[in-house]
Amino acid sequence: MTIEVDYRFPAGVDAHKQAKIIAVGQTVGTWDARFAHREAALRSHLAEVVSVQTETETGHSLATIRFPKANVENDISSLLTMIFGKYSMAGAAKIVAVRLPETYGHSPKLGIKGIRERLGVFDRPLIMAIFKPALGLSASDHAAILAEVAHAGLDIIKDDEILGDLDIAPTLQRLQACRQVLDEVKQKTGRTVLYAVNVTGTADRLLEKARLLVREGANALLLNVLTYGFSVLSALASDPEINVPIFAHPAFAGAMCAAPDYGMAYSVVLGTLMAHAGADAVLYPAHYGSLPFDPAEEAQIRDILRSRGVFPIPSAGIHPGIVPKALTDYGQDVILNAGTGIMDHPDGAAAGVQAFFEALERVAQSQSFGPESLPPGSLRRAVEKWGFSDNL
Amino acid sequence: MTIEVDYRFPAGVDAHKQAKIIAVGQTVGTWDARFAHREAALRSHLAEVVSVQTETETGHSLATIRFPKANVENDISSLLTMIFGKYSMAGAAKIVAVRLPETYGHSPKLGIKGIRERLGVFDRPLIMAIFKPALGLSASDHAAILAEVAHAGLDIIKDDEILGDLDIAPTLQRLQACRQVLDEVKQKTGRTVLYAVNVTGTADRLLEKARLLVREGANALLLNVLTYGFSVLSALASDPEINVPIFAHPAFAGAMCAAPDYGMAYSVVLGTLMAHAGADAVLYPAHYGSLPFDPAEEAQIRDILRSRGVFPIPSAGIHPGIVPKALTDYGQDVILNAGTGIMDHPDGAAAGVQAFFEALERVAQSQSFGPESLPPGSLRRAVEKWGFSDNL
Structure with a gap:
């Protein structure tokens, strides 16, 4: 069960580059040889760039990124921190869709x-x-x-x-x-x-x-x-x-x-x-x-x-x-x-x-x-x- | 003790009109003769447009609005609801300064x-x-x-x-x-x-x-x-x-x-x-x-x-x-x-x-x-x- 997020970038932004920055920077970050013993665990928390597409008419790009559910706490606050926390301050980018597992978070009581x-x-x-x-x-x-x-x-x-x-x-x-x-x-x-x-x-x-x-x-x-x-x-x-x-x-x-x-x-x-x-x-x-x-x-x-x-x-x-x-x-x-x-x-x-x-x-x-x-x-x-x- | 907020509008927005909309719409709203018996109370909760200025260079306008402290609960959440709740959805406007009484909210413990x-x-x-x-x-x-x-x-x-x-x-x-x-x-x-x-x-x-x-x-x-x-x-x-x-x-x-x-x-x-x-x-x-x-x-x-x-x-x-x-x-x-x-x-x-x-x-x-x-x-x-x- 994963979490997919669509980020839209205005024309002129290198969406491929930004998508990679999000997938790494909003999850594990980088690591070096000192953490080789944790390689498998670290990799399992990385997000993945699913696709990057450019709308020919507007020049906007759309990047879809898949995040591991294990990175968050089945609530909206930790989700927002992960998908847009630091990155929201990085430049022009708008989250236009979030697809969550059906069991994610809460259902209405009534x-x-x-x-x-x-x-x-x-x-x-x-x-x-x-x-x-x-x-x-x-x-x-x-x-x-x-x-x-x-x-x-x-x-x-x-x-x-x-x-x-x-x-x-x-x-x-x-x-x-x-x-x-x-x-x-x-x-x-x-x-x-x-x-x-x-x-x-x-x-x-x-x-x-x-x-x-x-x-x-x-x-x-x-x-x-x-x-x-x-x-x-x-x-x-x-x-x-x-x-x-x-x-x-x-x-x-x-x-x-x-x-x-x-x-x-x-x-x-x-x-x-x-x-x-x-x-x-x-x-x-x-x-x-x-x-x-x-x-x-x-x-x-x-x-x-x-x-x-x-x-x-x-x-x-x-x-x-x-x-x-x-x-x-x-x-x-x-x-x-x-x-x-x-x-x-x-x-x-x-x-x-x-x-x-x-x-x-x-x-x-x-x-x-x-x-x-x-x-x-x-x-x-x-x-x-x-x-x-x-x-x- | 009042709360003052500066709203900045892009060129082309009628800032005088918007400022009035904020002062009334984000506080009491309008009322008619049926509420004449509450006139004084209602008036005391209205906000007031302090000033509206246009920057000649950029065409931006800046409206300062003064809100009664009695409308809020001495916390940030009720403040945000008042100064930008519904109005945040009304069009282009950015809050660029908020001036609060010194005792408003909390001071740091440490x-x-x-x-x-x-x-x-x-x-x-x-x-x-x-x-x-x-x-x-x-x-x-x-x-x-x-x-x-x-x-x-x-x-x-x-x-x-x-x-x-x-x-x-x-x-x-x-x-x-x-x-x-x-x-x-x-x-x-x-x-x-x-x-x-x-x-x-x-x-x-x-x-x-x-x-x-x-x-x-x-x-x-x-x-x-x-x-x-x-x-x-x-x-x-x-x-x-x-x-x-x-x-x-x-x-x-x-x-x-x-x-x-x-x-x-x-x-x-x-x-x-x-x-x-x-x-x-x-x-x-x-x-x-x-x-x-x-x-x-x-x-x-x-x-x-x-x-x-x-x-x-x-x-x-x-x-x-x-x-x-x-x-x-x-x-x-x-x-x-x-x-x-x-x-x-x-x-x-x-x-x-x-x-x-x-x-x-x-x-x-x-x-x-x-x-x-x-x-x-x-x-x-x-x-x-x-x-x-x-x-x-």
Whole structure:
């Protein structure tokens, strides 16, 4: 079982030379006669250049390197150190694909199947909202917002990723206030609504806090994986006390993915690495919105996540009018995550949620989204505000 | 007390518009009349655009934004989420400076002063080596290498950053084998030699392992901060059981720093963030070696680290012949870290260490490094192999 990595170099770089530098420099390094007695062991840890190809059109080169699995610890952090640690500082090179053994790292504890079971929803996309405004509300403000959207039929809500454990609305207080609403919805309707609570802090406190939150009734967690560390995600994923889905947020991904010739592809970081680090569901930019995101890259993330049973959550630019297009791109196994697309509905957040369900129903009936054909109501009001993308 | 961040945009970007997007989008977001009752609280969490300037020569713009400290949790992870989380995915922008309150985050437990006290060396640069080859040696091989360099006068040795807790040489076994050598040197000479043991694993296990290693006699730790997470470094730094210096390795820094117009400057990640996350000593690329590193950026890292009492460790391209130039650039408060520059000395690793001490002595005496003027011995042999940079 080996690990294969594709490195892309811009035109003008000697990719054959660089590939050899990576294969040796990111593993054993060189050795001399003094280590002849360890020759076999040393050789077994060397990486191997599988192929080097140059794209004639762009002049880019692609080098595939195969690393021994024995060099790493079956986690993402040691993998990143090996495949790009020192070499990331060596010049222009971008990791565009990582192929790992299926058993590498963690699988989701719950993933698509488990999240659907918790919610009891099996036959449609899930609708997710984000608390807005992001900062400055109290715990009871959060509960009031949640009451609106949860009673309107929402499946999942999450904290904004920048809302940490702050004095104005401490994490545990937010959970306790919102938990009452969730319990009430459950009692009245039998429906489960998940609230992904943002878990933060230095690694030791974060892990303790996550366990405390779960004990206090949190039924989902949100983690900013890239600012806290893949080692934290994997710790949560392997912790038996954390028996709730972990929603992975892509905050900071652009710092390591957005540059054309440096860092790693979004599909590697938000697809492959998240899916092998134990995330149950992963948020990432959709190309529907204002973020400059390539539809092909987005499709790759979707496919990589699904191949390991992880729920894809395209985000940014999601509003009720985008539902036909989103379902064409994603089918049913998707979580549609709207921030302003729910919270800023002209008739309020509950209407935002209703508009999404009207939209799902309309797509199921193959009905048009043209505003003139829409009956008066939440969906029509949403489409009047944000437009629509008819794509049936 | 506020947090100020400088964002640099390439020519053609409307920096005024982007600065406003950051100030609002990375904090509260927008709100409407429904939240009028929280107006004051919401306003208090908004960031503020301090200035936007355009460099006439390059067309680059620089926007300075001031964030309220109340939005974050006095750590690096929440800081990164706020200043660059979602926005990192919005297009070309690079964070080139972060100014934090002095009390933000962690200070080093030991730093320059504490490391010097542990070693009992106050009046010269420290000499540090790296175990090579990086992978494939047994624990006893490590001990044999350590015996050579430690008896030759070395101050500090570290694991290669890619050597994790692997079957061929488990971390605890490496420590136990090397600890015997360290004890022997101490008994015979009274000298302390630090061995920075690479601490790895998922966050929970890593923290446990770090405590175990310290209990078992580890007198320094090495952490790949960027692949494991700043939250892990801060957890180690704030753990009272970890009463040994933490050496921070820059592996993966290039993925977020190397691109000209994306990510963050090396001086921010390896300087400001490391120094406020609790590192005692930080390795980073020196411009002496083959890595494409800017001397001005290197000088900034040095100055930022020293301003918080953190030991700078310029690495890559360090060999005995570079000592005059390194001392001109750094003075005494520096750790000179050589991998091959010690281990590949033509007469062996002990000679590599001796060559460094001969070099320090020669600089102290203002003597030339011209090979013809060097007496036969380790330094001369090193200079014949690697050259020299006379800079007295």
